[in-house]
Amino acid sequence: MSRSPTIHSRKYSPSKSSTWLNCPLSTLLNDGSSQETNPQAEFGTQCHELGAALIGQSLNLIDYDSELKPIEEVIKDLDMYSEEMQEIADGYADFVIQTIEFDKKRTDTEPLIVIEQHLDMDFDDDAGGTLDCGIISSLGGGTLTVIDLKTGRTPVYAFDSESGLFNSQLGIYALYFYKSYKDLYPIKKIRLVIYQPVINNTNDYEMPIEELLQFESNVLVPAVKRTKVENPEAHPGKYCRYCAGKAICAKRAEANKLVMQALKKPVSTMIDADIEALLPHLDEVIQYAKDVMEFAIKKALNGHKWSKYKLVHTKGSRKITDEEGVIKACEQVGIDPYATKKVAGITELTKRIGKSKVDALIGAYINMQLGSLVLVPKSDPREEANIIEEGDK
Ligand code: SF4
Incomplete structure (x- = not known):
């Protein structure tokens, strides 16, 4: 096994390939100058690190690049470590190990x-990315599997039935994983797997190697060419939200304006058919508005004055700045300064009790709390909520 630091290219990041494969202009804007991280992305990175360490430990893999750290040491370095992270990383490691065991049982190698x-990609000096997990087995004459851990809540698919294409991020990883090892291992079949435990969305797509090579010559290479012309074209789409130019791109602004203009009548007289027509565009319109607002706030925080807007504080809340002082002051007058004892979370209790005994011991006191309701396209993998209609009450 080899494990390298997570390095992603700026312009041609495989994780943003749905953007640059479709919109050539985005590569000019995604030049890395506005690259920033956010807590969700950082959580994902740390979760991958923990998952990789767990897999390495379970399979006793050899790391040629660095010394394998004990899991406790890895966790110490994760400043966003939580029960949720542990649960996702455990599930991911189990999933990868089961996949490997499945292949092993059916072959003799x-x-x-x-x-x-880390995989370098030959279509640009800046192109490259880090593959979460790659497996090549002799199953079916040679099967290459790419597994991608997703820690976000937006459903991701190995095959997009809307566009009729497989996930380009996984496709690019599979292609360059294949290129790295094709001379050593025969490969006939490619399997792309999304493991997204937070929304119970694990899905995969299988194809012959020829389909992947056609993607390279018919989609990837021509798309890269289109980004290297003097004035690359802009093609807005639902991927704009991942583009560095999302708040300032005139083409995106124009596309969203057109959606709203297409309504042609006041919102108060919309019928169901109007709403049905609008629904598929709303996510992008809302996201666009959020992106512009975020950009405007950031600029204001850097000192820019918008002519008709100002920054204000939302309602403040009181915060204890000296806990020791509060404890002393309360105890001096006989008041208990401590909060009531809280029951540990289910993950923590599972660890203390042991997975196999949880149900028997506390199962009767646990039930599934449903999350709030959101409207999503029918293709979303989550089960439809059971709603009691007004008249049935
Ligand atoms: S915001 Fe959208 S249209 Fe504009 S450059 Fe980025 S991906 Fe292209």
Whole structure:
């Protein structure tokens, strides 16, 4: 096994490939100058690190790049570590190990396994990315599997039935994983797997190697060419939200304006058919508005004055700045300064009790709390909520 630091290219990041494969202009804007991280992305990065360490430990893989750290040491370095992270990383590691075991049982050779493997991509000096997990087994004459851990809540698919294409991020990883090892291992079949436990969305797509090579020559190479012309074109789409130019791109603004103009009548007289027509565009319109607002706030925080807007504080809340002082002051007058004892979370209790005994011991006191309701396209993998209609009450 080899594990390298997570390095993603700026312009041609595989995770943003749905953007640059569709919109050539985005590569000019995604030049890295506005690259920033956010808590969700950082959580994802740390979760991958923990998952990789768990897989490495379970399979006793050898890391040629660095010394394998004990899990406790890895956790110490994760400043966003939480029960949720542990649960996702445990599930991911189990899933990868089960996949490897499945392939092993059906063949008589050891599969090749790479975890967090950096792959250079030959279509640009800046192109490259880190593959979460790659497996090459002799199953079916040679099967290359790419597993991608997703920690977000937006459903991701290995195959997009809307566009009729497989997930380009996974496709690019599979292609360059294939190119790295094709001379050593025969490969006939490609399997792309999304593991997205937070919304119970694990899905995969299988194809012959020829389909992947056609993607390279018919989609990838021509798309890269289109980004290297003097004035690359802009093609807005639902991927704009991942583009560095999302708040300032005139083409995106124009596309969203057109959606609202298409309504042609006051919102108060909209019928169901109007709403049905608008629904598929609303996510992008709302996201666009959020992106512009976020941009405007950031600029204001950097000192810019918008002519008709100002920054104000939302309602403040009181905060204890000296806990020791509060404890002393309360105890001096006989008041208990401590909060009531709280029951630990289910993940923590599971750890203390042991997975196999949880149900028997406390199962009767636990039930599933449903989250709030959101409207999503029918293709979303989550089960439809059971709603009691007004008249049925
Ligand atoms: S915001 Fe959208 S249209 Fe504009 S450059 Fe980025 S991806 Fe292209």
